[in-house]
Amino acid sequence: MSFAALVYKELKELLMERTILIGIIVMPLILFPMLSFSANIGMSAATQTMQEMSILYIDEDGGEFSKLLQELLTSYGLRLRIINADGEPLSLMSQYDADTALLVPREFSEAIVAGKKGEVKLYAKTDEISISRLRQLSTLNRLLSLAGETLGRELAQKQGINYEFLRTPLEARSTIIIRGSIFEGSPELLSQVFFSIMFGVPMVVLLVTITAGTVAATSVGLEKEAKTLEILLTLPMSRMKILASKLVGSVIIAVIGAAAFTIGFSIYLGAFMNVGADAAMSAQAPSMAGLINITPSSVLLIGIILLLALLLTLGLGILAGTLAGDVRGGQQLSGLFTGPLIFFPFLILLFTDLEALPPTAQLALMADPFTHMLQALRAALSGDLTLVATSLAAMALFVVLILGVAAWLFSGERLVTMKIRLGKAAREPYT
């Protein structure tokens, strides 16, 4: 009962704390949607100007293919202003007050009929190089080559040539057998799926754990800053119970924060997600499940790994909070502890396997508890049970070690007497 009361106190204090509330819960919920909103504005603005842009179509040729090109471009939604006049293109542009012009020279159609490439020239005037202008021009260029392809297809049809076949007279099919089950799909797709899981799952795990560490450091830092710690420490309850209430409170907030991040991030992704690609991915889903071991037991394993990783960062967070004098110092110190420990192995193991590294580098990485977390995750996803077992054992060892040190620091007087400061930033104001 008293424990629940303490956890409630932790939640209330932490959730209302500015750095937690804003940094961990509100920011992801606001920032990501805002990012996608502004990206959307940017994109729709670009499309809009595309339609508004009037293009001077200087048709010197006047032939069959020039007409065809006109029709195609118009069908893509471009507004063409067609003139048949001769003359210097740049002066024509100023005369007609246009900043973009397409010049279709004489003999354009004739060349094509004769089996040579017809040339079209794009003229663009601009005062400043802006992203939207560049985007406009590259879209225009893309539409031109699209029109070229369509012209080619029609020409081929007229001459009775199988265009599609001649473009690529070779088709590659691959069958990949993964531990006995067959994956029919390109290696590119396979590596894409594999990467997104091998990257995505650890990302979420890392996110939750780093957050939890920060929250735990904050929870101790707050007590120091508000000078409530000394009363807390004289209450008739064991230090371990007090410590546990901080750990539980931090985990709850980390999970809320991770949820906020996931929601915000999926809104962000949703704004860009190509629906077609999405459908292609889900069509592959059944074979993907065979490829990566997503079974109830692997989910359970990931849960255990997440729990151990949480205990690791919570321990580090408590250490940081205990060593620092206030909230900011605690958060900085916690970041200093967990940041490099997490990101070095994450980045290194993203591109290579542990075994492929030179022995000294392997040893250095093995001394980092989060290496074992990544190894365990990888093994859980690929179904390598021996590696899962050894990695989990190594993690558990680190958990015992770090939580032991945290508990030792927490039960001693260092909690009240230590105040490490990180440079000027953490110094009290006005002193």
Place this chain on the structure above:
Amino acid sequence: MINEKAVEVDNLTRYFGSRQVLRGLSFTVRPGEIFGLIGPNGAGKTTCFRILATIIKPSGGEARIFGHDVVREASEVRRLISYLPEEAGVYKNLSGLDFLKLTARIYGGDSAMVDEAVAISGLGDSINMRMGAYSKGMRRRILIARALMTQPKLAILDEPTSGLDVEHAVYVRDIIKHYAEKRGITFLISSHNMLEVAYLCSRVAFIHRGAIIAEGNPEDLLKQHRVQNLEELFLKIREEA
């Protein structure tokens, strides 16, 4: 036990690094009295209180609270005492009432305990305000209420009225006096206000550079040193030391 001592400090020493802050500190507090520990800034009062409250450990010597050693039997000691630190703060985002309820739950108390604490605090409707918005005086009052609501055998209050205006200070003093007389709570307090010490304390000890240089009941001490009041006494014995 008839001659049981509420606090027994015996030759207590404490170093911070190579610096000695307590140098063989000894004094006793009897049950039911309000005992004042007075001395100049940096004399070692807070350090002594923190040791008694089991927050830090002594480097040497012993201290017992109602017979329980503060190092070896820290958890028993914590059940007997309430400690009000010198610069104690509050949980910004809890209301005064939340805080008192939390305390009651930790001590296994009921709603009567909370009601009494609300009454001790004398905060009225402000009890529902978040404590981050409390003035210094209000904070001190809620913390005093927290310390006394649990009916400790010993309340250790480090400068309970420092920084408070007259009204708040008088209120806190009266609460202390009331709880000593009516509930038999033993008080160990420190203060720089000699009027307050004279009004509250049945016995005092002067601490200077980590050691006691005089101890006794205020009237006897005044007679013994032939001075008019505690302030004169303070200056005189400090000069002699």
